[in-house]
Amino acid sequence: MAKVFSLFQQLKHAIKRKTVVFSLATVLLHVLFFESAIWKDWTPQAPQKSNPSIQVNLRPTNVAANDSDLTITKTTTKSPAEPTRAIPKKSRSIPTPKTKEIAPEPLATRDIKPEDILQETITAIEEKAVSTHAINDNTASKLVVRIPSSIEMRLDVTHTKVNDTPTRGVATLSWQVYNNIYSLKLEVGVNLIVTTFNLYTLSSEGEIGPFGLMPGTSTDERKTKAATAIHFNHFEKTITFSASNKTIPMQDGAQDAASLLLQLAAIGNGNPAQFAPGREFKVQVAEGRDANEFLFQVIEEEEIESKLVPANRKLKTIHIVRPPRPGAYNSRLDIWLAPSLSWYPVQIRNTESNGTVTDQIVTEFKNRVINDDK
Numbered sequence: 001m002a003k004v005f006s007l008f009q010q011l012k013h014a015i016k017r018k019t020v021v022f023s024l025a026t027v028l029l030h031v032l033f034f035e036s037a038i039w040k041d042w043t044p045q046a047p048q049k050s051n052p053s054i055q056v057n058l059r060p061t062n063v064a065a066n067d068s069d070l071t072i073t074k075t076t077t078k079s080p081a082e083p084t085r086a087i088p089k090k091s092r093s094i095p096t097p098k099t100k101e102i103a104p105e106p107l108a109t110r111d112i113k114p115e116d117i118l119q120e121t122i123t124a125i126e127e128k129a130v131s132t133h134a135i136n137d138n139t140a141s142k143l144v145v146r147i148p149s150s151i152e153m154r155l156d157v158t159h160t161k162v163n164d165t166p167t168r169g170v171a172t173l174s175w176q177v178y179n180n181i182y183s184l185k186l187e188v189g190v191n192l193i194v195t196t197f198n199l200y201t202l203s204s205e206g207e208i209g210p211f212g213l214m215p216g217t218s219t220d221e222r223k224t225k226a227a228t229a230i231h232f233n234h235f236e237k238t239i240t241f242s243a244s245n246k247t248i249p250m251q252d253g254a255q256d257a258a259s260l261l262l263q264l265a266a267i268g269n270g271n272p273a274q275f276a277p278g279r280e281f282k283v284q285v286a287e288g289r290d291a292n293e294f295l296f297q298v299i300e301e302e303e304i305e306s307k308l309v310p311a312n313r314k315l316k317t318i319h320i321v322r323p324p325r326p327g328a329y330n331s332r333l334d335i336w337l338a339p340s341l342s343w344y345p346v347q348i349r350n351t352e353s354n355g356t357v358t359d360q361i362v363t364e365f366k367n368r369v370i371n372d373d374k
Contacts, residue, residue, distance in 0.1 A: 143253070143281060144270035145212035148262065148342045150176045154364040157188055162355040170196055171360060175262055180208040184258050199223050204258040206232070211253040212266045218256035218286065230256055230286045244289040254284040254291070261345050264335065268318070268343030275318045275337065277301065292328040296320050304336060306346060307363045317346060324353065341365070 155171040170191040176183045183205050189198035200222055206215040218230040228243040232250060239248045255263050260283065267274050267281075274281070279298045284291055299321055303314035317336040324330050330353040338346045348360040 143212075143267050143274055145263070145266040146269040147177055147182075147208055147212065148175075148265045148269055148344065150178070150367075151344070152366040153344070153362050154366065155360045155362050158357075158359045158361075160357045160359075169199070173261075177208065182206060182208060182213060182259075182262075184262060186258050202258045204256050206259065209234075213255060213259045213263045215254070215256050215259050215286075218258060220288075228288070232256075232286070239286050239291050241286075241289050246290065248286070248291045250291075251284040251293075254286065257285060257287040260285055260294075261335075261348070264320070264337060264345060265343040268337055268339060272339060275320065292325070294322045294333075295325065296322050302336065304347060306338075306361075308338070308341065308346060308365065315346065316340060 152175070153173040155173065157169040157171050158166050159169070160166040168191075169189055171186060171188040174183075174185045174187075183203070185201065185203040187198050188200040189196040202218070202220055204213075204215050204218045206213060206217070208214070214234060215230075215232045216234075217232070219227060220229075221227045228241070230242070231240045232254065233240070234250070237250045239250045239254065240246070253263075263283065275298050277298050277300050280295060282293045282295050285294045297320065299319040302317050302319045304317055306315035309315045315338055317338050320335050320337065322333040324332055332351040334347075334349040334351070335345050336347040337343045344362070344365075346362045350358045
């Protein structure tokens with residue numbers, strides 16, 4: 001029994017020594033394995049971050065004020081563990097592209113289409129030469145007009161036949177314009193001691209439109225004749241007469257015998273240059289049983305005697321004339337317009353072919369303005 005116990009102790013010690021030896025051998029093998037090049041090559045290594053460096057070069061340029069041309073180069077530092085690659089001798093180096101300097105686009109043509117430039121040019125020319133364009137056209141529809149204010153005029157009338165005593169009378173011209181509607185009445189009579197005996201009344205009613213006064217109806221009333229009327233149809237552009245069966249094509253800017261006087265004032269108010277001496281223009285005028293084109297000629301600036309200005313002073317006027325037109329009308333019509341008085345007619349003279357002269361001279365202005373709408 002003692003021998004068996006002794007053998008068991010010896011075996012136990014032997015096993016312990018082998019275990020220690022085995023453990024040391026195992027540790028030694030692990031150390032050799034981790035230090036070997038095979039382990040270093042096989043073990044994945046964490047990527048090493050490289051800190052990029054940015055290099056900025058400033059170069060002056062002539063592109064524009066306050067602009068700068070920047071050339072930016074970005075380089076990356078190689079990791080020490082990264083193997084260096086050899087560059088083949090026959091490899092071509094890529095040239096650095098040169099910066100192309102683009103001149104700034106001219107301001108006048110930037111983002112502007114050719115049709116826009118053309119339209120702007122046309123608009124500028126039209127705004128600058130609208131009056132000149134109107135003057136060069138000899139039709140009243142192309143004249144620039146601005147309607148004068150409502151007013152009442154008192155006139156002295158003198159009717160003189162050849163080798164006869166003048167007949168004197170008075171007249172009242174009432175002009176009212178409101179909300180683009182106008183009414184005009186000219187009443188001529190004999191001034192009696194107590195009242196005035198009306199012999200002749202000419203009236204006109206209509207609208208204010210693109211050509212100035214646009215008559216609708218004109219009536220002529222006389223003591224010795226039946227009343228007649230003239231109708232202007234602006235939709236069909238026709239003129240008809242109650243005293244005849246005529247239907248005449250209506251021109252733009254057509255007037256009757258009464259509205260013509262205020263239309264002339266509107267032309268002067270629109271642009272005084274339209275009454276420059278030597279100018280001519282035409283206006284279609286309907287009166288009686290027919291309508292004709294009146295050719296007006298601007299004669300000159302003229303100073304006349306007038307009760308509308310203080311004593312010992314003369315009134316500056318523009319004298320225009322409508323000469324006789326064979327086959328249409330035989331009388332001469334002279335009109336004096338006063339630029340300083342809103343171009344109202346201040347004197348009218350009709351000279352018939354037989355020498356009879358009728359003068360109408362404005363002696364007083366009496367305002368009757370009722371919220372004018374020009």
